[in-house]
Amino acid sequence: xxxxxxxxxxxxxxxxxxxxxxxxxxxxxxxxxxxxxxxxxxxxxxxxxxxxxxxxxxxxxxxxxxxxxxxxxxxxxxxxxxxxxxxxxxxxxxxxxxxxxxxxxxxxxxxxxxxxxxxxxxxxxxxxxxxxxxxxxxxxxxxxxxxxxxxxxxxxxxxxxxxxxxxxxxxxxxxxxxxxxxxxxxxxxxxxxxxxxxxxxxxxxxxxxxxxxxxxxxxxxxxxxxxxxxxxxxxxxxxxxxxxxxxxxxxxxxxxxxxxxxxxxxxxxxxxxxxxxxxxxxxxxxxxxxxxxxxxxxxxxxxxxxxxxx
Amino acid sequence: xxxxxxxxxxxxxxxxxxxxxxxxxxxxxxxxxxxxxxxxxxxxxxxxxxxxxxxxxxxxxxxxxxxxxxxxxxxxxxxxxxxxxxxxxxxxxxxxxxxxxxxxxxxxxxxxxxxxxxxxxxxxxxxxxxxxxxxxxxxxxxxxxxxxxxxx
Numbered sequence: 001x002x003x004x005x006x007x008x009x010x011x012x013x014x015x016x017x018x019x020x021x022x023x024x025x026x027x028x029x030x031x032x033x034x035x036x037x038x039x040x041x042x043x044x045x046x047x048x049x050x051x052x053x054x055x056x057x058x059x060x061x062x063x064x065x066x067x068x069x070x071x072x073x074x075x076x077x078x079x080x081x082x083x084x085x086x087x088x089x090x091x092x093x094x095x096x097x098x099x100x101x102x103x104x105x106x107x108x109x110x111x112x113x114x115x116x117x118x119x120x121x122x123x124x125x126x127x128x129x130x131x132x133x134x135x136x137x138x139x140x141x142x143x144x145x146x147x148x149x150x151x152x153x154x155x156x157x158x159x160x161x162x163x164x165x166x167x168x169x170x171x172x173x174x175x176x177x178x179x180x181x182x183x184x185x186x187x188x189x190x191x192x193x194x195x196x197x198x199x200x201x202x203x204x205x206x207x208x209x210x211x212x213x214x215x216x217x218x219x220x221x222x223x224x225x226x227x228x229x230x231x232x233x234x235x236x237x238x239x240x241x242x243x244x245x246x247x248x249x250x251x252x253x254x255x256x257x258x259x260x261x262x263x264x265x266x267x268x269x270x271x272x273x274x275x276x277x278x279x280x281x282x283x284x285x286x287x288x289x290x291x292x293x294x295x296x297x298x299x300x301x302x303x304x305x306x307x308x309x310x
Numbered sequence: 311x312x313x314x315x316x317x318x319x320x321x322x323x324x325x326x327x328x329x330x331x332x333x334x335x336x337x338x339x340x341x342x343x344x345x346x347x348x349x350x351x352x353x354x355x356x357x358x359x360x361x362x363x364x365x366x367x368x369x370x371x372x373x374x375x376x377x378x379x380x381x382x383x384x385x386x387x388x389x390x391x392x393x394x395x396x397x398x399x400x401x402x403x404x405x406x407x408x409x410x411x412x413x414x415x416x417x418x419x420x421x422x423x424x425x426x427x428x429x430x431x432x433x434x435x436x437x438x439x440x441x442x443x444x445x446x447x448x449x450x451x452x453x454x455x456x457x458x459x460x461x462x
């Protein structure tokens with residue numbers, strides 16, 4: 001029997017069920033423990049970055065190569081005939097997908113990956129479409145949480161920073177809401193979690209609290225997910241006043257739970273001071289590395305039947 | 311003597327009544343009702359017995375389909391549609407929200423891929439506590455019906 005995501009497009013985190021998320025996380029774990037350098041031998045995967053994103057692209061391409069597959073593609077559309085001749089995305093996708101076994105793509109417009117999936121003869125994996133979805137970031141976040149906590153269930157999770165515009169925190173909240181986690185949203189009023197996410201949590205009966213300061217929230221947490229408060233969204237005076245409320249330093253971590261892990265989608269600017277890096281709580285660089293395993297898991301499941309349904 | 315508003319009766323066609331005041335012109339544009347040579351009577355801000363105002367559209371020799379009626383529910387959920395033959399009402403449509411609407415609305419998100427690719431726009435429709443929401447199939451953003459300013 002095929003695993004449930006064999007030969008499927010991976011466009012939006014909301015397309016994946018709880019059991020599919022668990023399967024991807026457990027497969028990432030398997031591949032981290034037991035490398036499979038020949039799993040994608042003779043498979044060609046296209047890496048199509050219509051918009052540049054160096055880290056995401058390198059992570060995807062590393063994942064393909066670690067599984068023995070070959071990569072074709074481009075790092076941004078600026079230097080390709082695609083960008084210069086005015087061909088539609090729909091036509092580009094039909095041609096590219098005929099060359100490869102699967103392809104992942106990044107695009108600056110929302111909905112690009114969904115549209116590509118409707119014209120592609122090969123499975124499409126969304127590597128980010130504008131401000132919409134970036135499902136593989138959520139999968140690597142889930143894998144990092146599972147790896148550090150041994151479970152995804154009933155965790156105390158705080159999100160800090162730009163919760164309004166950060167698609168990362170939206171998708172991760174939606175995914176963790178399937179696992180009965182309790183959420184703590186810490187943000188300036190101007191960057192608070194959008195109503196539609198809060199409405200979804202209410203509809204599912206999930207517990208959540210709202211805060212405008214990091215103080216007092218830390219002692220009970222299992223996961224502290226930091227993001228950048230975007231300076232450009234405030235005037236200088238307001239930002240100087242605000243920023244200390246959303247910057248994490250090592251002193252603040254005294255008295256936290258032993259299992260607490262601090263995550264961040266990176267790049268970090270100044271919201272986590274470097275003295276946190278040497279504490280046992282910092283996990284953001286391992287989290288970035290886990291992106292390769294999460295993407296390996298997706299490719300392995302989409303392109304092969306080596307990993308069964310959980 | 312009490313003054314009475316007169317809107318001419320039609321022999322064959324469709325009467326869309328009880329349209330919320332201000333929506334009549336939008337519906338006319340949405341369904342491209344003014345295109346062609348159909349005779350149309352429009353009443354705007356007509357008083358009702360309940361003391362409120364309403365819009366009303368009468369279209370001669372045109373029969374609304376259930377699909378059109380369902381699309382109308384997005385903009386005028388309280389409207390009624392009467393089909394007229396020989397000056398008599400022969401059928402009344404109940405409006406029901408469609409599950410999906412395709413090819414008729416432009417996504418209000420200017421960065422949505424549906425604007426510049428060879429696809430029909432598509433929205434999934436959901437009745438929420440706060441009202442009807444239309445979620446774009448492509449960009450996944452949700453909008454209220456009043457967000458749609460441009461119509462095909």
